[in-house]
Amino acid sequence: MLNTLKPSELEGIAAVLGRRAVWLAARNPAWHLRDVAAPPSRERWETGTLVERGAELTALRKADPAAALAWIQKTWETDPPEAREGFVRVLLEGLSPADEAFLEVALRDKRKAVRTAAVECLSRLPSSAFAQRNRARVDPLLTFDPAPSGLLGKLKKRRLHVELPAALDKEAVRDGIEANVPANRKIGERTWWLVQMVSLVPPSHWTTRFGCDARTLAEAVTETDYSDELIAALTEAAGRHTDANWLAELLRLTLAKNPPSEPKGHGAVMELVNAAPIAARERLIWQALESLNETSFPLALVLLNSSGADWSPELTRRAFELLAQCVRTDVQSYSLPHNTFAVWGRRAHIETALAEIERVDGRCPDPSPWRNAVEALKEIIGFRAAMRQELSK
Numbered sequence: 263m264l265n266t267l268k269p270s271e272l273e274g275i276a277a278v279l280g281r282r283a284v285w286l287a288a289r290n291p292a293w294h295l296r297d298v299a300a301p302p303s304r305e306r307w308e309t310g311t312l313v314e315r316g317a318e319l320t321a322l323r324k325a326d327p328a329a330a331l332a333w334i335q336k337t338w339e340t341d342p343p344e345a346r347e348g349f350v351r352v353l354l355e356g357l358s359p360a361d362e363a364f365l366e367v368a369l370r371d372k373r374k375a376v377r378t379a380a381v382e383c384l385s386r387l388p389s390s391a392f393a394q395r396n397r398a399r400v401d402p403l404l405t406f407d408p409a410p411s412g413l414l415g416k417l418k419k420r421r422l423h424v425e426l427p428a429a430l431d432k433e434a435v436r437d438g439i440e441a442n443v444p445a446n447r448k449i450g451e452r453t454w455w456l457v458q459m460v461s462l463v464p465p466s467h468w469t470t471r472f473g474c475d476a477r478t479l480a481e482a483v484t485e486t487d488y489s490d491e492l493i494a495a496l497t498e499a500a501g502r503h504t505d506a507n508w509l510a511e512l513l514r515l516t517l518a519k520n521p522p523s524e525p526k527g528h529g530a531v532m533e534l535v536n537a538a539p540i541a542a543r544e545r546l547i548w549q550a551l552e553s554l555n556e557t558s559f560p561l562a563l564v565l566l567n568s569s570g571a572d573w574s575p576e577l578t579r580r581a582f583e584l585l586a587q588c589v590r591t592d593v594q595s596y597s598l599p600h601n602t603f604a605v606w607g608r609r610a611h612i613e614t615a616l617a618e619i620e621r622v623d624g625r626c627p628d629p630s631p632w633r634n635a636v637e638a639l640k641e642i643i644g645f646r647a648a649m650r651q652e653l654s655k
Contacts, residue, residue: 301325302318302319302321302322302325303318304318304333307319307322307333312345312348315345316345316348319333319334319349319352320355323353323355323356324355324356327355327358327361328360330352330353331361331364334349334350334352334353334364335364338367343371343372343373343375343376344375346368346371346373347373347375347378350365350368350376350379350380350383351379351382353365353383354383354386357383358387359389361387362384362387362390362391365380365383365384365390365392366380366384366392368380369381369384369392369436369437369438370436377438378438380438381437381438381462382502386502388464388467393462395433395437396437396459396462397463397467399434399459400456400459400460400463401471403424403425403426403427403456403459404422404423404424404425404468405422405423405425406420406422406423406472406474406479406482407421407422408420409473409474419482419485420474420478420482421482421485422479422482422483422485424486424488424492426450426452426453426455427452427455427456427459428452430455434455438462439455439458439459440454440458441455449491453488453491456488456491456495457491457492457494457495458495460492460495460496461495461496461498462499462502463499464499464503464505465496465500465503465505465508466503466505466508476507476508477511477514480496480512480515481515483496484515493512493515493516494533496508496512497509497512497533497534500512500537500538501537501538501539501542504538504539504541504542506542506545509534509538509542509545509546510545510546510549512534513531513534513535513546513549513550514549516530516531516534517531517550517553522550522553522554522558522561525560525561528560528561528564531550531561531565532564532565532568534546535547535550535565535568536568540569540570540571541571543568543569543570544569544571544574547565547566547568547569547577548577550562550565551565551566551577551580551581551584552580554584555587556584556587556588556592559585559587559588562581562584563598563602566581566605566606566609567605571609572609572611573609573610573611574611575611575613575614577611578610578615578618579614581606581610582610582614582615582618582619583618585622586618588632589622589625589626589627590625590627592631593627593630593631594631595631596631596632596634596635598635600635600638602635603635603638603639603642604642606639606642607642607643608642610643612650613647615643616643616644619636619643622636622639623636623637623640
C-alpha cells in the first residue's frame with residue numbers, strides 16, 4: 263500500500279508510526295517512507311526516486327521555501343515532464359511573489375500538465391503579472407449597473423451585463439485558457455472561454471470593483487443568461503482562493519435551487535462543497551446541515567463523509583441529531599451500505615460522540631432495521647475512546 267500513496271500521505275504515516283516505520287520501510291525498495299525527524303537531504307533529492315525526491319522537496323519547502331525553489335531551478339532542464347509538474351505543485355506550499363519569475367518560465371513549458379500547474383500557482387498570486395493579464399481580459403466582459411440612489415431607486419435591482427469573449431489571442435492561450443471545449447462539457451465555445459477566465463479571478467475582486475457584497479452580486483448572476491456557467495466559475499474561484507464568504511453565499515443559492523429533499527439536486531451541492539479546500543468544508547457542511555432533516559438524510563451522509571477532516575463538537579452533535587431522527591422515524595427499512603458509518607466513527611469528536619451515540623441508541627426501537635448499524639458505530643466510538651484513554655496514560 264505504501265507505494266500507492268502521495269508523499270504528503272507517506273509523511274503523515276511516518277509522523278504517526280515513528281522511526282521504526284521508517285526503518286521497516288527501508289527493508290523494501292518498493293516502499294518510500296521519509297523520516298520526518300531527519301532534515302531534508304540534498305543527496306536524496308539529487309539521486310532518489312521520483313517519490314523520494316518529491317518527499318524531500320516538500321519537506322524543504324515547508325522549512326525554507328527559497329531553498330526549495332533553488333533546488334527545482336537547478337535540475338529543471340534535465341527533469342522529466344512528470345517530475346516538473348509535481349515539483350511546480352509543491353510550490354503551492356508557502357507560495358509567494360518570490361516564485362513568480364520561475365512560474366512564468368514553467369508557464370511556457372512544452373507539457374500541458376506543467377503549464378496547468380503553473381497556472382494554479384500564478385492565479386493565487388493576485389499581484390502577479392499573470393493575474394493582472396487575466397483581469398484585463400475579463401473585466402471588460404462583466405459590467406454591473408451602478409448602485410441605485412433615492413427611495414425608488416433602491417427598489418430596482420442592479421443588473422449584471424455579460425459579454426462573451428470575441429476571440430482568444432496567443433497570450434490568453436499561453437496563460438492557460440483552453441480554446442476547445444472538453445467533450446464532457448455542454449457549453450458554447452465563447453462561454454467556455456469566459457468561464458475559465460472568471461474561475462481564475464478571486465471573487466472578492468468583483469465585489470470590490472462593483473462596490474457590493476457577495477449576495478447582491480451572486481443574485482444578479484442568477485438573473486443572467488449564463489447563470490449556471492458563472493455560478494460554476496465563481497464556485498471554482500472561491501474554492502481556489504479559499505473565500506469562505508463567497509462559498510457560503512454560493513451554497514445558499516445552490517440549496518435554494520436544489521431542495522435537499524430531491525436527490526437529483528445533491529450533485530450540485532456536493533460539487534460546491536468539494537470545490538472548497540478541506541479546511542474550509544466544515545463551515546459549508548454545517549451550513550447545509552442546518553437546513554436538513556431526516557427526509558434529506560442521504561445528502562447529510564454524503565456531505566459528512568466528504569469532510570476530509572476531523573469534526574468539531576458542534577458538527578458531531580448535529581450529525582448525531584439527524585441520525586437520531588432517522589432511527590426514531592424510519593422503522594421500515596435500512597438500505598445503506600454496511601460500512602456507511604465507518605467515517606463517522608473515525609471523524610467524530612470523540613467526547614461528544616460518546617454522549618450522542620447513547621442518545622441515538624436510546625431512541626432506536628428494538629427491533630429496528632437501524633439496530634445493527636447503530637451498534638457497529640457505537641463499537642467504533644467506544645474503541646476510539648478506549649484507545650485514547652490508553653494512549654494518554
